Amino acid sequence: MHDDQRTHPSKVAGDRASLTTFLDYQRATLAMKCQGLDAEQLRARAVPTSALTLLGLVRHAAEVERSWFRLALAGEPITPLWPAVDGVRADFLVQDADVEEAFARWHEACAGSRKVADGFASLDDTVEFRGETLSLRYVLTHMIEEYARHNGHADLLREALDGTVGE
Template sequence: MAVAAATDGSGDVNGVRGGVIEPAHLGDERTTLLGFLQRQRDLVAWKMRDASDGTLASVRMPSGLTLHGIVRHLENVERSWFREFFGGQTGLRFDWTDEDPDADMRAEGVPMAELLASYAAETELCDEVIAAASSLDATAVDPDGTYSLRWVVVHMIEETGRHLGHIDLLREQADGAVGEGPPADA
């Protein structure tokens, strides 16, 4: 993905502000979609900034959903969609099982810094699969049907964005921290 350092993304390449990608305003489809995917990923880490593990672990939804669990889940779904499904990689480790399909949503006792580092490493591996594809029209097939890389990227933007909403609410509940991203002067 083309990224220009410390730009606002107003041109045809993705910029970065405060450690968070600013998607290109004038980029082609691939640059724009991958810019928005990376922005969602970056915001996961940004939302966890400057909070202790104790603070982050102090809140949970009635369903048991936690900030730590969301990060582990996002790592697993990226691995599943990009590397296993689209990239055809086998022998990958997942935190869910047939007996416990929600096990990836639990990460008690794992430091947030470790979860975020693992998530970032996974997204880099997933980006290699994306980069290897000739176009967003490339397809992969599973028992549920045929999907384009475009669909998988948009789905992951949706999935990560949906969980960012959960992260927003849980982080505000934990310590009052709010915000959609780094300030313009970051």
């Protein structure tokens, strides 16, 4: 794998710093899995039994960031960055997708998520969303899980693309 530029989480930080730095670490891991690949490779369905692509994962991450932080936590109305096509989530439809746009929107979404999280005084602060009570702690933990799962997919995709393995 390329030089690891990620900031590794502290082993002794408090709860909030641990959750936010682990989430940033997972975000950086997805970026690292995409590093050094061209547009064709990022759009490639590298595993024959799956339609997943690295670019699709980046676009999906942008949508998930916006959904959990802006919509659920901040209560902002949002529309999908990439509207569905024939009922299929368009974040994963990347045949003609603009790579620079996808990464820019993902980075914007991550920055927006950090801003929303910073607006909460405590991890235990809650909001009501679709009939459920959500805490900032829950959303941060869920997002770490979301990225970790998809980073496992990214590991397999990257290895299939060019043989690159590693955390």
